Every structure is written in C-alpha cells, then in structure tokens.
Amino acid sequence: MVFAQLCAAMAVLIVGSVALDSIKTQTEEHPDLLGGSASYAAVSASFFQPVDLVGIVGSDFPEHHLDLFRERQIDLTGLQIVEGKTFRWAGEYEADMNKRRTLHTELNVFESFSPKLPPAYRSASVILLGNIGPELQNHVLDQSERPEFVVADTMDLWITIAQPELIKLLGRIDLLVLNDSEARQLTEEENLIKAAKKILDLGPKYVAIKKGEHGCLLLSRTEFFSCGAYPLEVVKDPTGAGDAFAGGFTGYLASLNRSRFGFTDLKRAVVHGTILASFCVESFSLYRLTKLTKGELQDRYDRFRDMSHYDEESRAEFRI
Amino acid sequence: MVFAQLCAAMAVLIVGSVALDSIKTQTEEHPDLLGGSASYAAVSASFFQPVDLVGIVGSDFPEHHLDLFRERQIDLTGLQIVEGKTFRWAGEYEADMNKRRTLHTELNVFESFSPKLPPAYRSASVILLGNIGPELQNHVLDQSERPEFVVADTMDLWITIAQPELIKLLGRIDLLVLNDSEARQLTEEENLIKAAKKILDLGPKYVAIKKGEHGCLLLSRTEFFSCGAYPLEVVKDPTGAGDAFAGGFTGYLASLNRSRFGFTDLKRAVVHGTILASFCVESFSLYRLTKLTKGELQDRYDRFRDMSHYDEESRAEFRI
Numbered sequence: 074m075v076f077a078q079l080c081a082a083m084a085v086l087i088v089g090s091v092a093l094d095s096i097k098t099q100t101e102e103h104p105d106l107l108g109g110s111a112s113y114a115a116v117s118a119s120f121f122q123p124v125d126l127v128g129i130v131g132s133d134f135p136e137h138h139l140d141l142f143r144e145r146q147i148d149l150t151g152l153q154i155v156e157g158k159t160f161r162w163a164g165e166y167e168a169d170m171n172k173r174r175t176l177h178t179e180l181n182v183f184e185s186f187s188p189k190l191p192p193a194y195r196s197a198s199v200i201l202l203g204n205i206g207p208e209l210q211n212h213v214l215d216q217s218e219r220p221e222f223v224v225a226d227t228m229d230l231w232i233t234i235a236q237p238e239l240i241k242l243l244g245r246i247d248l249l250v251l252n253d254s255e256a257r258q259l260t261e262e263e264n265l266i267k268a269a270k271k272i273l274d275l276g277p278k279y280v281a282i283k284k285g286e287h288g289c290l291l292l293s294r295t296e297f298f299s300c301g302a303y304p305l306e307v308v309k310d311p312t313g314a315g316d317a318f319a320g321g322f323t324g325y326l327a328s329l330n331r332s333r334f335g336f337t338d339l340k341r342a343v344v345h346g347t348i349l350a351s352f353c354v355e356s357f358s359l360y361r362l363t364k365l366t367k368g369e370l371q372d373r374y375d376r377f378r379d380m381s382h383y384d385e386e387s388r389a390e391f392r393i
Numbered sequence: 394m395v396f397a398q399l400c401a402a403m404a405v406l407i408v409g410s411v412a413l414d415s416i417k418t419q420t421e422e423h424p425d426l427l428g429g430s431a432s433y434a435a436v437s438a439s440f441f442q443p444v445d446l447v448g449i450v451g452s453d454f455p456e457h458h459l460d461l462f463r464e465r466q467i468d469l470t471g472l473q474i475v476e477g478k479t480f481r482w483a484g485e486y487e488a489d490m491n492k493r494r495t496l497h498t499e500l501n502v503f504e505s506f507s508p509k510l511p512p513a514y515r516s517a518s519v520i521l522l523g524n525i526g527p528e529l530q531n532h533v534l535d536q537s538e539r540p541e542f543v544v545a546d547t548m549d550l551w552i553t554i555a556q557p558e559l560i561k562l563l564g565r566i567d568l569l570v571l572n573d574s575e576a577r578q579l580t581e582e583e584n585l586i587k588a589a590k591k592i593l594d595l596g597p598k599y600v601a602i603k604k605g606e607h608g609c610l611l612l613s614r615t616e617f618f619s620c621g622a623y624p625l626e627v628v629k630d631p632t633g634a635g636d637a638f639a640g641g642f643t644g645y646l647a648s649l650n651r652s653r654f655g656f657t658d659l660k661r662a663v664v665h666g667t668i669l670a671s672f673c674v675e676s677f678s679l680y681r682l683t684k685l686t687k688g689e690l691q692d693r694y695d696r697f698r699d700m701s702h703y704d705e706e707s708r709a710e711f712r713i
Contacts, residue, residue: 074610120665159406168583169583171508190418263488263489264625264626264627264628266624266625266626267626270626275711284607286585287604287607287608288619288621290621290624296700297624297700298703299608299621299622299624299700299701299702300621300698301610301619301620301621302619303609304586304610304617304619305584305586306575306584306586306587306590308584337703340703341703341704344703344704344705346445378704380616380617380618380619381618381619381701381703382701382702383618383620383657383660383661383663383664384661384664384698384702
C-alpha cells in the first residue's frame with residue numbers, strides 16, 4: 074500500500090528541448106512563442122501525472138513561461154538555466170499544413186546541453202526522451218536506474234547525421250515514435266508495415282508511426298493498432314503536435330501506476346496522445362493546452378471513442 | 394413476413410464497367426485480366442447478397458469470366474453482350490503503389506454503353522453506381538423505382554469533364570464514395586473534413602473518402618467515422634481496391650434487409666468494404682476474391698476489430 078502510494082506519486086521524466094519559436098502560417102505570424110519538444114510533451118503529460126522536466130534555457134527565458142510549467146505541477150529542478158540565449162527556431166507552414174520549412178535555427182545555449190538528472194529523477198519508472206540528439210538521449214539512460222518503460226522520439230536529422238547513436242538507442246528503449254517519412258527513411262522500406270517490423274528488429278518492443286492528418290499506427294511483433302486523427306476543420310498551428318502526442322501517450326501510461334503494460338494499455342495511450350495533439354494544433358504554442366479543462370478532454374475522448382468503435386461484439390455475417 | 398422474405402431475396406443492383414485489363418507492377422506483368430468497376434464490386438458484394446449486374450462486354454469476352462460471375466450468384470440478365478471488342482485498360486504501378494499511370498485505354502463497345510435495367514431490376518432497394526460517367530449513372534436512376542439507398546462512385550475524370558452531370562447526380566444519391574485527392578479537386582478545399590462537408594452540401598446524406606493505405610473516412614452532417622486500412626506487408630496489385638470496397642460496403646448494407654440504415658450500419662459497411670478491399674489487393678484481378686472462404690473473411694473481420702477497438706467502455710481518466 075505504501076508502495077502503491079509511492080508509485081502513484083512517481084512523476085514521469087521528460088527530457089527534450091525548451092525553445093522560443095517564431096511561427097508563420099498562411100494567415101498569422103507570431104514571434105517568441107514558448108516551444109520545444111519538452112515544453113509540449115510536459116504540458117500534455119501533466120494532464121495525467123506530475124512531470125519532472127529536464128532541459129536547458131538561457132537567461133533570457135521569460136519568467137512567465139516558468140510559471141506556466143510550475144502551475145501544471147511540472148518540476149523544474151532538472152531545467153538548467155544558464156547565461157546566454159535560449160534555443161530559437163523559426164518556421165513557416167504552406168497552405169497544406171503538412172508541409173513546413175525552417176526559416177532559421179539558433180541553437181544558443183542548447184549547443185552545450187548535457188542533460189543531467191537530479192538524484193530524485195534517476196529512479197523514474199516511465200521516461201520520455203523527446204526529440205533531441207540520440208547521444209543526449211543515450212546519456213539520459215546512462216543516468217537512470219532501471220526504468221520500466223522508455224519512449225523515445227526522433228527526427229530525420231538524427232537518422233541522417235547520427236544513425237549509429239540512434240541504433241544504439243533503439244536497443245535500450247521500449248517504444249520509438251517517429252513519423253511515416255522518417256520510418257521509411259530509417260529502414261529504406263516503402264511499405265509502412267514492413268518498415269515498422271524492421272524498426273522492431275532494431276530493438277524496441279513497440280513502434281508508433283505518426284501520419285499527421287491520417288492518424289497513427291502502433292505495432293509490436295504480433296499486434297497492430299490503427300488510430301485515426303481527431304477530425305478538425307481548423308488547424309491553426311501544427312507545431313508540437315507530435316510532442317503533445319508523445320507527452321499524452323507517456324503521461325497516460327505513467328498514470329496507470331503499473332510496472333508492466335499490455336498492448337491494450339498502449340492502444341489507449343495512443344488515443345490519449347491523439348486527443349492531446351488534437352487540442353494542441355487548435356492554437357499557436359501552448360495556448361489551447363494551458364486552457365484545456367478536464368471536461369473538454371473527457372468529452373473529446375468520449376466522442377473519439379464513438380468515432381472509432383463500430384461493433385460492440387463481433388458480428389460479421391457473410392453469405393458465401 | 395412475406396415482405397421480409399421478399400426483402401431477403403432482393404438482390405443488390407450494381408452498374409459499372411466490365412473490362413479486360415493489362416497490368417504491370419515493378420515485379421509482374423499480366424495481360425487480359427478480368428477487370429472493371431462492376432466486376433470487382435459485384436464479386437465483393439456477392440459475399441453478402443445476390444447481385445444483379447448491369448454492364449456491357451464485347452463478343453470477345455471470355456466465357457469463363459461469365460462463368461465466374463454465375464458461380465457467385467451474380468445475375469447477368471443486365472449484362473449486354475454486343476458485337477465488337479470489350480473495354481480494355483492498361484496501367485503501370487510505380488514502386489510506391491499509390492502511384493499509377495494509364496498506358497492505354499480502348500473504350501471499344503463501352504463507347505456506346507447505355508445501361509438498361511431489365512424490368513426485374515427496377516425495384517432494387519440498394520444500388521451501387523460504380524465508376525462510370527455520371528450521365529450514365531443518372532440514366533440508371535431514371536429507370537429505377539424509389540430505391541432505399543444509392544451509393545455512387547466517381548473519379549477525377551468526371552469531376553473535370555462532366556461536373557454538371559455529377560452535381561445533378563449528387564442530389565439523387567445517399568452516399569458518394571471518392572478518394573481524398575478527388576474530394577479536394579471537387580471542392581477546392583485542402584482540409585478533408587471541410588471538403589466532406591462541402592460535398593454533403595451538394596446533396597448526399599453521407600460521403601466516404603478513401604485514402605488508400607491510410608483507410609477511409611465516413612461522414613454525415615453530424616457524425617464521423619475513421620477506419621484504418623487492414624495492414625498488409627505485400628500488395629500485389631491495387632487495381633479494383635476501391636471497387637471492392639464499394640461492393641463490400643453496398644453488399645453488406647443490402648444484406649441487412651432494412652429500409653433505413655443508421656450511422657452504425659454504415660460504419661460496419663465501411664469495415665466490411667475495407668476487409669474485401671484488403672483481400673482484393675493480395676492478388677491480380679479477382680484471383681484472391683474468388684478463392685476467398687467465409688472462414689477467412691470472418692477471421693480477418695475479427696482481427697480487424699481487435700486492431701480498431703481499444704476501450705469496451707469509455708474510461709478516460711484525466712488528473713487535472
């Protein structure tokens with residue numbers, strides 16, 4: 074019972090970038106927004122479980138962004154605040170919001186980032202290694218003590234310039250999350266089901282392939298789950314959707330307070346991640362997520378279930 | 394009771410092309426295959442309900458293809474066999490099987506096709522207007538007596554060259570099935586949910602948007618269903634997948650023997666169509682579908698349900 078209470082209080086550990094983004098769409102343009110993989114993931118995960126955040130920002134990082142994290146019970150002991158400027162990214166979306174281009178990137182203090190886990194974080198049971206270089210992701214695992222479940226995100230850049238470190242990481246994690254073009258790039262395989270199996274051969278027990286407006290696939294060696302995206306008529310800013318997905322996924326999993334997870338747990342984690350991502354893209358930065366209520370989340374979860382399920386008991390009927 | 398029995402025996406009416414296809418993929422090439430929208434749709438629908446087929450072939454059409462239809466209880470009273478050559482189509486698929494190009498098209502006897510419903514077909518309750526010109530689809534509806542549910546398929550060509558006839562058709566049908574690029578072309582709307590709503594504004598109560606390997610969306614004005622594709626590692630030939638989907642969808646619906654269908658019926662029809670399409674692409678032409686057993690269908694339906702459902706009762710839990 075004491076153990077169960079300890080478990081219930083155990084925060085999910087999230088490592089990644091914390092950034093100031095400048096984002097341009099066909100209709101709006103906003104500078105200096107709170108962004109970065111860890112920011113989106115941590116706020117999303119915080120709907121399910123307390124979060125320990127590991128990242129780095131510069132001395133220019135606005136205090137009100139720190140307050141935003143604190144208000145959501147995100148522990149900042151692991152957030153390094155160092156002299157200099159915060160990581161900055163600027164991007165522009167085309168009319169087809171699946172297409173974006175980077176306008177500029179300033180690594181700033183992120184260039185010298187070496188994630189360091191405070192002692193209290195090292196026993197984290199569930200870890201999300203947000204999208205940062207795989208050598209940093211490996212370095213986090215070097216400092217952690219036997220986590221139960223490790224999720225890692227990655228991107229095309231690391232597949233191109235840091236593949237050996239990424240391959241090493243794949244042998245140490247439970248689930249890799251990446252998008253469809255990245256899965257094809259990593260495996261040189263056009264068919265996504267074959268690509269997923271090749272990724273599983275590299276180590277992880279599970280792979281989640283994000284397909285933007287087409288939803289997400291989750292695979293193990295023997296199981297498969299296809300999850301649609303929540304239907305939205307207006308997408309204001311897709312930035313951070315993948316991180317919100319990964320954060321919602323990992324936060325939900327951590328909230329189960331178990332040491333082992335079955336495929337059904339992971340399916341539901343995908344759905345919770347999908348719901349968080351759907352809210353994320355309804356505004357720029359974290360504006361929508363930070364205003365989100367439990368009632369809105371529950372309502373969208375229920376609606377999405379109605380949209381996904383079709384048959385309470387299997388009752389196919391074939392004539393011949 | 395007598396009425397119920399009459400309904401149970403009522404065939405589904407399927408109108409479309411019957412063709413001889415020559416198909417080239419990256420690994421195989423096959424000439425003179427049985428093809429055409431009505432062929433794929435009729436064989437798929439025949440797993441659920443007897444089929445009345447309306448189409449046209451030339452005097453060169455092989456007798457064994459007619460036998461194949463007859464063996465599946467597909468009534469050929471409405472199949473015109475006229476002097477001349479059967480419609481022929483040749484196409485080639487790229488390594489990415491979502492991309493194909495037409496090598497050549499010979500309309501032959503199809504050029505003068507005017508679908509004519511035999512008297513016994515005119516009272517059909519459920520109709521599938523396969524992918525042929527919308528003026529021919531309208532002509533079929535002119536001859537039919539108050540059908541309960543009409544499904545129509547279309548393609549980019551008709552959106553380009555016969556849009557007024559297509560718009561007229563949309564006011565007369567219950568469900569339009571088309572693929573994502575066609576939905577965007579017809580509505581000049583990038584967002585698929587918005588595109589679907591614009592299509593519903595043109596008349597049909599429902600629209601099904603096919604997305605190939607990403608599955609299918611079904612929408613009414615107030616309801617939404619997202620259905621993944623059945624995961625396949627090997628796709629031998631995607632030809633006819635959309636027609637097999639439409640045929641499975643319509644055949645399942647007809648088999649319910651009802652005069653009204655709810656959204657849950659339509660969701661299940663989408664799933665049955667998806668299952669039929671998944672078998673279709675496992676071989677060239679109708680080879681896989683004609684060898685398919687009831688046990689294989691039931692097994693894939695059950696597996697697909699496990700892959701799609703995630704929560705027997707809604708049990709989301711959000712902390713804050």
